[in-house]
Amino acid sequence: MPDLYDLGAKPPLGDVPARMHAYLVRQNRFGPPRDAWKREVIPTPSIGADEVLVYVMASGINYNNVWAALGYPLDVIGERQKLGEPEDFHAGGSDCSGIVWATGKDVTNVEVGDEVVVHSGWWRPDDPWVTSGRDPMLAESTRIWGYQTNYGSYGQFARAQAHQCVPKPPRLTWEAAGCFLLCASTAYRMLMGWPPHTVEPGDVVLVWGAAGGLGSLALEITRALGGRPVAVVSDEAKKKFCLEHGAVGAINRNDFTHWGPMPDTTNTKAYGEWAKGARAFGKAIWDALGERTSPKIVFEHPGESTLPTSEFVCGTGGMIVICAGTTGYNVTLDLRYHWMRQKRLQGSHLSNDEQAAAVTKLVTDGKVDPCLSKTYDFDDIPECHQLMLENKHPYGNMGVLVNARKPGEGRRASGH
Numbered sequence: 481m482p483d484l485y486d487l488g489a490k491p492p493l494g495d496v497p498a499r500m501h502a503y504l505v506r507q508n509r510f511g512p513p514r515d516a517w518k519r520e521v522i523p524t525p526s527i528g529a530d531e532v533l534v535y536v537m538a539s540g541i542n543y544n545n546v547w548a549a550l551g552y553p554l555d556v557i558g559e560r561q562k563l564g565e566p567e568d569f570h571a572g573g574s575d576c577s578g579i580v581w582a583t584g585k586d587v588t589n590v591e592v593g594d595e596v597v598v599h600s601g602w603w604r605p606d607d608p609w610v611t612s613g614r615d616p617m618l619a620e621s622t623r624i625w626g627y628q629t630n631y632g633s634y635g636q637f638a639r640a641q642a643h644q645c646v647p648k649p650p651r652l653t654w655e656a657a658g659c660f661l662l663c664a665s666t667a668y669r670m671l672m673g674w675p676p677h678t679v680e681p682g683d684v685v686l687v688w689g690a691a692g693g694l695g696s697l698a699l700e701i702t703r704a705l706g707g708r709p710v711a712v713v714s715d716e717a718k719k720k721f722c723l724e725h726g727a728v729g730a731i732n733r734n735d736f737t738h739w740g741p742m743p744d745t746t747n748t749k750a751y752g753e754w755a756k757g758a759r760a761f762g763k764a765i766w767d768a769l770g771e772r773t774s775p776k777i778v779f780e781h782p783g784e785s786t787l788p789t790s791e792f793v794c795g796t797g798g799m800i801v802i803c804a805g806t807t808g809y810n811v812t813l814d815l816r817y818h819w820m821r822q823k824r825l826q827g828s829h830l831s832n833d834e835q836a837a838a839v840t841k842l843v844t845d846g847k848v849d850p851c852l853s854k855t856y857d858f859d860d861i862p863e864c865h866q867l868m869l870e871n872k873h874p875y876g877n878m879g880v881l882v883n884a885r886k887p888g889e890g891r892r893a894s895g896h
Contacts, residue, residue, distance in 0.1 A: 484521060487636065487858060488885050494592050496533060496582055500524045502635030503861045505570040507558070510551030513865030517549055517634075519858075522571065525631040525639040530605050532590060532642050533582040534598060537884040538658030539633035540575030540877055541864045542693070543806075544624060548572050549865055556628060565630065573633030574600040574626035576640070577648055577658035578883070587642040596645040598638065599836035600625040600662045605641070617669070617832050624830065633658070634861055636883060643833050649844040655879035660850035661840065663693040663877060665831035667701055668839035670779060670801045674826050677777060677799035681706030686765060686775040686793065688782050689806070690727060691718035693877040696851040698779045699726040701839065704847040710768050710775070721875045725851060729768025733786075736761050742788035742812040758792040765793060777801060784808030791817055791825075799824040851876035858882055 481491060483498040491497055499521050509516045527533050548556050548570050557570050576598040580590050590596060603610055604621035616622060626632025631639040648657050671685070672678045679685060685702045689695040690711030702709040703726030711722035711730040719730040733739070738757025743750035766772045774795035780787060783805030790800045791813045800823065817823070831839075842848040853874035856864055861880060867873040 485636070488883050490535070490883070493579075494582060496524055496637070498524060500636040501858075502571045503573075503858075504634075505545075505549050505551075505557070505572065506568065507551065507555065510549070510555075513546055513549040513869055514862045517862035517865060520569075522569070522635075524637050527582060527584050527639055529584040529586040530642055531584045532580050532587060532640055532645060534576060534578040534596065534638045534640060534645075535581040536573075536576055536578040536633050536636060536638050536882040537654035538577050539573045539880045539882055540659035540662065540693075541861075541868060541873070541880060542574050542627075542662050543868055544574055544627040545572040545634075546865050546869045548627060550869075559628070560630065567630055569630075571631050571635050572626050573635070573638065574624060575658055575660070575662045576626075576633035576638055577652075577654050578633075578638065580645065581637065583642065589642055590645045594645070595648040597648050597657050597661050597840065598625070598633070598640050598644045599646060599665050599831065599833070600627075601644065601665075601830045601832060601836065602629050602641055615832055617830055622830070633882070634880075644836075646837055646840045647844075649840065651844070651846065652850065654884040655855045655881060656850045656852045658882075659852050659877040659879040660693075660697065660843065661836060662830075664697045664701070664839045664843070664848065664850070665836040666803055666828070667694055667698040667779070669831040669835045670803055670828045671698065671701055671705070671707075671777065672838070673828060673831070673835060674799065674801060674824075677801070677824060677826070679705040679707040679777065683707040683776045684765075684769060684773050684795075685709045685777045685779055686712065686790070687727070687779045688712045688786060688790075690722045690730070691875040693851065694781060694803075695779070696722070696725050696876045697848070700848040700851065701842065702726060704842050708769065710765055718875060725849065725876075729765075731761070731764045731768060735764070738789070739785040741784065741810070742814060745814060754788070755792075758789045761789055762793040774798070781805070782807045784810055787811050788813055791823065794821075794823050796821045797823065799826055801826045801828050803828045852879050853877060855879045855881060855886075
C-alpha cells in the first residue's frame with residue numbers, strides 16, 4: 481500500500497496510509513488566514529480506544545479557525561503543548577462529513593464504512609462530570625473539536641471521538657452534509673437546550689446576524705419547530721435570503737444608530753437618545769410581525785454592541801441566549817428591565833450528543849436546510865477563512881471538498 485494517496489484516491493477500506501495531506505497553521509505563520517494556512521504532508525494520526533479515524537469527504541468553514549490562524553484570542557498550539565501534546569502545528573476544521581475508516585477497540589456505536597457527520601463537542605471520557613451522566617457540555621474538559629483539539633477536518637483523515645459521529649443525512653451531498661453541524665447544533669442548543677425557554681409553536685424569536693451560518697440555521701430551526709423568527713441583518717440585500725430561510729420579517733440594523741455600550745442612566749440626554757433608538761428598534765420588530773408581540777427568545781451573538789437593545793426588546797419573562805461576542809465582550813445593561821420584567825440571560829456553547837442528533841434528524845427529515853451557500857476546493861481553505869475574516873463570505877455556510885469530487889471531476893493532484 482502506498483504511504484500517501486492523492487486527494488480523492490481511496491485506499492482499500494480500512495487501510496490507513498502512513499501520511500496524509502492537510503492544511504495547517506504554525507506559530508511562525510500566525511496572521512492573515514490566507515498566509516497562515518498552508519498545505520503540508522503530515523503523519524496520519526493514530527487513534528485511541530474510544531476514537532475513530534474518518535476519511536474526510538467534505539468540511540465546512542467556521543470563524544474559530546480564523547482565530548486559529550491569527551493566534552488570537554488563543555494560541556491553540558501553545559495551549560495544547562502546555563497539556564503535553566507534542567505537535568507544533570494546528571490541523572483544524574470543526575465540521576466534517578466522511579466515512580469511518582478505523583475504530584478504536586472500545587467503539588461500539590459506529591463501524592468501518594459508515595457514512596457520518598461529526599459534531600464538534602469533545603470531552604474527556606473519564607471526566608467525573610461526564611461519567612456521572614450529567615450534560616457533558618458543562619464539563620471542565622469540554623473542548624471544540626478541530627479548534628482546541630488537533631487533526632480536524634482540513635486533512636484527508638480526521639481523528640474524532642466515536643460519540644461525535646452522527647449518521648450522515650442520506651439525501652445530502654457530501655458538501656451539504658459537511659458544512660452545517662457546528663452552527664446547527666449550536667443554534668439548536670440555544671433554542672431548545674434551556675427549558676422552559678424553548679421554541680414552541682407561535683413563539684417569536686429575534687435572530688441577530690441572520691444571514692450568517694449560525695443565524696441562518698437559527699431561522700431554519702425556529703421555523704421547523706413552529707416559531708416565528710424575525711431576522712436582523714446588516715444590509716437590504718440579505719433580507720431576501722432570510723425570508724427564504726424561514727424569517728417572517730427582516731430588519732436592517734443600519735437603519736438605527738444607537739448601537740454600542742449603553743450610556744449611563746444618570747446622563748439623561750444621552751440615555752434618552754439611546755432609549756429612543758431602542759424603542760424604535762422594538763417597533764420595527766412589531767412592524768415585521770404585524771402585531772405588538774415582543775420576542776420570547778432573543779438569539780444573540782454580537783454581544784457588546786447589541787446586548788443592551790436585546791435586553792430592552794425581549795418580552796417579559798423571556799430569554800436572551802448568547803453564544804459569542806463578535807462585537808466585543810464588555811456588556812452594559814439597564815438592569816431595571818431585567819429584574820422587573822423577570823428576564824433570563826443565558827450563556828450557551830456548542831451542543832451535546834443528543835442535541836446534535838436531534839438537529840441532524842431535522843435535516844434528515846427535510847425540515848431544516850443546511851444553508852450551503854457555495855462549495856470550494858480543498859486549496860481554497862486559506863481564502864475561505866480570509867473572506868470570513870473580512871466579512872466578505874457568502875451568506876449561510878461554505879462547504880469545502882476534501883476527498884469528495886465534483887461531478888465529472890477526476891482524481892485531484894496531491895500538490896498545488
